[in-house]
Amino acid sequence: MRSTARRYRFRACLAAAALGLAALTGCSTTDNSSTTTANGLTKVKLQLQWFKQGQFAGYLAALDQGFYKDQGLDVQILDGGTDIVPQTVLAQGQADYAVAWVPKALASRESGAGITDVAQIYQRSGTKQISFKSQNITTAADLKGKKVGNWGYGNEFELFAGMTKAGLNPAKDVTLVQQQFDMNAFLNHDIDAAQAMSYNEYAQVLEVKNPATGKLYSPDDFNLIDWESDGVGMLQDAIWANSAKLKDPKYADQTVKFIAASLKGWAFCRDNLEKCRDITVAAGSTLGASHQEWQINEVNKLIWPSPDGVGTINKAAWDHTVQIAKTTRNQEGQTVLTKDPDADAYTNDYVVKALVMLKAQGVDVTGAGYTPKTVTLTEGGK
Incomplete structure (x- = not known):
């Protein structure tokens, strides 16, 4: 839900940065490398693609329940909005991780954004x-x-x-x-x-x-x-990391820990719908309790069950998304992608390690027995 104009603005930022003109163009190239708090936690910023709501309940729960803290992380969750492109915020170093739909993030990547899908949260299109x-x-x-x-x-x-x-x-x-x-x-x-x-x-x-x-x-x-049932569904919400920083062992280790805590948050919301509703409302969601409960329940359907382990990137689903992005044209005759993304566009290396950690903690990472609940909506979603 972000304008193509912003993609061009990002390209301009990259070009300006290459010429050392970032300050003149208003493009941020800040490297907000993680720092450590007084209590020894590593500061981490997560950029959402929209405002806090049930769509992101797993991250809100991980923060509320102390799952990030358990991994030594002090996570700040940043709201998205109409003028915020999460993958650009990540690529420009203003966040450590970002949540974004795969085709749009890949379009930014094709334009030069150094980002990698490290955990595919939504397994199905909504x-x-x-x-x-x-x-x-x-x-x-x-x-x-x-x-x-x-x-x-x-x-x-x-x-x-x-x-x-x-x-x-x-x-x-x-x-x-x-x-x-x-x-x-x-x-x-x-x-x-x-x-x-x-x-x-x-x-x-x-x-x-x-x-x-x-x-x-x-x-x-x-x-x-x-569209999922129609066979044209594309991969949506995923956790993206900074491709260049993944070469740093500290950031790579941090990424495993961040994914593990986030996935534990999603498992918590699978098993504690009402609690996650309350967490989301308390986090400042603009829509009410019944709407957030519906939203989390529906999001759970897009995540669970996850036979390969929650967050795992399925190659067939990835290839299907890329094919649609390369071949389907919009009303201006443009495709999202002009070519296949390179091998660094996604990796399961970090999520596999995170799943091992969660299994050792006794966390159900597949949700094989998941059954959605029936949510009653109220007028205005209150």
Whole structure:
């Protein structure tokens, strides 16, 4: 959900840095190397890709429950926002780790950002296309002739891949609508089919009263196209590290510890939904308790079960994401990637070590018996 203009700005920053002009361009090249606190903990900054919410509950829980501290880390979790590109913050040395979607992070990497995916938290895509039942849109082919909303900025490629797979030309067969980061246009019927994350925007429409009934909308009022089920899902939230700093044994060891504590946080949220809801609300989330409980429950579905171990990067899923990013074009005819990323774009080396640590602690790292709960939403997600 970040503008292409920022990618160009990042390229300019890299060029300026190479010429020693960072101070003149406003581009930060600060190397915020980790420092040690008075109590012997190593300071670490994690940059989120959005504001604190259930999407990031595992990190918030790891902080709240002392899992980072147990690993000798004093972690500061930085909010994201509309003007913050987490992978750029990481590449410029303003954070030690970042959470970002794989295709967008790889686009930044192709532009010169020295970042590596070291733990793939979400194993499945949570992107949907939602429509009112009255539109009779149940497949990608049904989008033909419709007003189709999307956020753009690299978030639309599953939608475009799904339409292309169904034989539609996204540039000609639908009317594309630039969608804001809310569901107002959809609820006002200005968009026939809107982009929505299972854990956020979908819940937002279910938290609104149906003017025809005076009751909250229910899932029966809508149709959903699930891009994961449609075969065009792409890898999303992952932990990214600084590629160059991974060559430093201290940073490499820190990375294992950071991953281990973060994964333990996600396992905690799998087993303690209500507690993680409260942690997220207390961390300052802007949406209410029922919305955050829904969000964490839905995020858990994207993570668990993890047969290979939570955080492990599955090569087939990675290759599938890269293929879509290389071959699916947006309305400007651009692809996310122009070539395959190099071998340093991801590694399982650190997450494997982290999983060994967690298994030794008795942590369930696969969630084979995971069963999601049923969450009741309230008006406005309160």
